[in-house]
Amino acid sequence: MVDVADKLAYFQAITGLDDPDLCTEILAAHGWDLELAISSITSTNVAPQDISSAETTTVAGDGFRGSVSSNLEPRREVSERLEQTANAVAGPGLAWKLVTLPISVVSGSLGLITGAIGLGLWAAGGVISYSMGMIGLGPGSGRTGESARLVPLSAAASEAMDFVAAFERDYGSRRPNFVSEGFMDALQRSRNEFKLMFVYLHSPDHPDSPLFCEQTLCSETLAVFVNENFVPWAGSIRASEGFKMSNSLKASRFPFCAVVMAATNQRIALLQQVEGPKSPEEMLTILQKVLEESAPVLVAARLDAEERRNNMRLREEQDAAYRAALEADQARERQRREEQERLKREAAEAERKRKEEEETRERAAHEAAEKEAALAKMRHEKALSLGAEPEKGPNVTQVLVRFPTGERKERRFHSTATIQSLYDYVDSLGCLEVENYSLVSNFPRVIYGLEKLSLTLNEAGLHPQASLFVELN
Secondary structure (H helix, E strand, O other): OOOHHHHHHHHHHHHOOOOHHHHHHHHHHOOOOHHHHHHHHHOOOOOHHHHHHHHHOEEEOOOOEEEOHHHHHHHHHHHHHHHHHHHHHHOOOOOOEEEEOOHHHHHOOOOOOOHHHHHHHHHHHHHHHHHHHHOOOOOOOOOOOHHHOOOOOOHHHHHHHHHHHHHHHHHOOOOOOOOOOOHHHHHHHHHHHOOEEEEEEEOOOOOOHHHHHHHHHOOHHHHHHHHHHEEEEEEEOOOHHHHHHHHHOOOOOOOEEEEEEEOOOOEEEEEEEEEOOOOHHHHHHHHHHHHHHHHHHHHHHHHHHHHHHHHHHHHHHHHHHHHHHHHHHHHHHHHHHHHHHHHHHHHHHHHHHHHHHHHHHHHHHHHHHHHHHHHHHHHHHHHHHHOOOOOOOOOEEEEEEEOOOOOEEEEEEEOOOEHHHHHHHHHHHOOOOOOOEEEEEOOOOEEEOHHHOOOEOOOOOOOOEEEEEEEEO
């Protein structure tokens, strides 16, 4: 069995009361029954008639059973102290009672789950319900046939739709625009729209219900006011969810109206409840007062949500700016690397070309040197082949050679020397840059080409003297 200290700690954690003496007295007044003690906090304070009716009730305590008549006076004192504590903490605050919703209502948004997992899956159900409305599959989309729905409606939403249809059929279309959703979906809608939730519980069997619906709820002034400032939800106590909500809100008289707002966990804050028939003017006065008292809370919630959206937008803008700066830095880094690689390639290409040119120059110089050496060798060999220049005599031919540069060279040859000897003589001089040339006489013009190389000077008609010029081919 749970000991007293654990019960006290658990009770303080659930109720949020800090005074251990007060909590001890509340638990003792309820025979240390946690469930009864907690329900006394989350529901209305104990009324005198409730206490008198409880005189015949037996309460199970820790190891004893007896009448609670002896505990009535302490319970009255506890109730008074609890009321004083609540007033001292919250003052004449907005929410005068917190109501814990049953799991069946919380999970009824989807109609698929029960037990402890109801609240988490209800949130998913709210998203599905909202998504269905966005794509035209939810209530009021104009597709009322069951075959037109891709996702089946929850039992709570189906009850809400049936009630709205029946209410409009009985009292006309000038009415509060009751949402065709389950209670939890409507509560979430009010949270998202930063509005209070107007709840009407309809008792079809109560004699005051028809007149209240016709003259008060369907009053144009009241309907417009409710539609503009609240998220209205209604349910019949004959239906499952309406009956559960009537128990949670402890509706004792009908017609029953309430103004609630979402609280933490599975609880709602009951801001105002109206029991019994009221005129449109009385309802307007009550609702206007609740609206005025709750305005700071709603404005604060709206500003908080706006601040969160602004912060989120600011973070997104900062993230976008960071990504843009990062991409710009990456682009600059990439461009820098590409420029470095380009310069490296250009430097490598320039070095390759320099080496190729250097090798070409060295090769050309080497070839030129080899060619020059070959020419020198050839000139030397041809000079040797000519032998010594003969002295003047009858068998000696005097030959004058004119070059294209205007330079003249003269030498004596034996008349028996061949035309080839004349070419060897010109080659040995090294006065020409080319190898392809011809020796030509002007008068008469005779070209001493390849076919005449073997003729002697005497046979060629060049003896005793001849004047030839070099003609480049």
